[in-house]
Amino acid sequence: MRLNPSSSLGMNLDIWKSTYVSFHCMAQSERFQLGLRVLAVLAAEPDRMKTSAEIAETLNESAVMVRRTFLLLHKGGLIEQRKGPNGGAKLNLTAKQIGLGDIFAATSGDWLPVEDKALAGLMKKVRQDAVDAMNEHSLAGVVKRLKKAK
Numbered sequence: 001m002r003l004n005p006s007s008s009l010g011m012n013l014d015i016w017k018s019t020y021v022s023f024h025c026m027a028q029s030e031r032f033q034l035g036l037r038v039l040a041v042l043a044a045e046p047d048r049m050k051t052s053a054e055i056a057e058t059l060n061e062s063a064v065m066v067r068r069t070f071l072l073l074h075k076g077g078l079i080e081q082r083k084g085p086n087g088g089a090k091l092n093l094t095a096k097q098i099g100l101g102d103i104f105a106a107t108s109g110d111w112l113p114v115e116d117k118a119l120a121g122l123m124k125k126v127r128q129d130a131v132d133a134m135n136e137h138s139l140a141g142v143v144k145r146l147k148k149a150k
Contacts, residue, residue, distance in 0.1 A: 031069065031072065031107040031108065031109075032103060032104050032107045032108060034059075034061065034065060034066075034069050034107075035069050035072060035073055035103050035106065035107040036100070036103055036139075036142060037059050037061075038055055038059070038066060038069050038070070038073065039073065039078065039079070039091070039095075039098065039103060039139050040139065040142055040143050040146055041055050041058050041059065042055075042079065042089060042090055042091050043091060043095040043139055043140070043143045044143065046090065046091045046094070046095065047090065048090060049082060049086065049087060049088035049089065049090050050088045050089060050090065051087065051088040051089075052066040052067045052070060052088070052089075054088070055089075069107070070089050072106050072107050073089075073103075073106055073107070074089070075106065076102065076103075076105060076106025076107070077092060077093075077106075078091070078092055078093065078098055078102060078103065078106055079091060079092050080092045094140070095138060095139040095140035095143055096138050096139075096140040097138070098138060098139040098140075099134060099135030099136070099137065099138055099139075100134040100135065100137045100138070100139070100142070101130070101131035101132060101133070101134030101135035102131075102135060103139070104130075104131060104134055105131050
């Protein structure tokens with residue numbers, strides 16, 4: 001069956017794609033925000049392992065979501081994790097060494113997926129430019145602003 005973009009099925013497909021992109025971007029934004037908040041809590045006591053339960057309570061978030069965020073941040077090289085009774089997570093780098101772009105890259109997954117191969121390379125460059133621009137600001141700056149806001 002060939003889809004006609006003006007047919008109701010084609011319109012539904014367009015709506016589905018638009019909804020998917022919106023949902024995907026929203027999920028990326030939420031993962032980034034939670035990742036940033038988790039790292040800010042860890043930066044407050046950088047040498048101490050903190051459990052997902054401790055961080056979840058501090059942030060009023062689900063411990064499951066914090067553990068999922070731990071996985072992303074660990075894979076991105078931003079935190080160190082240890083299992084067991086004295087386990088948890090702590091920063092793998094200083095707060096000054098962690099850029100907002102690093103956090104975005106670790107938590108965002110595919111960014112604005114493009115089906116057109118001709119545009120895919122451009123979007124990859126745009127993403128890297130965005131990450132580089134975000135890295136002009138560090139986690140240390142975020143922590144400083146959070147302390148001032150209290």
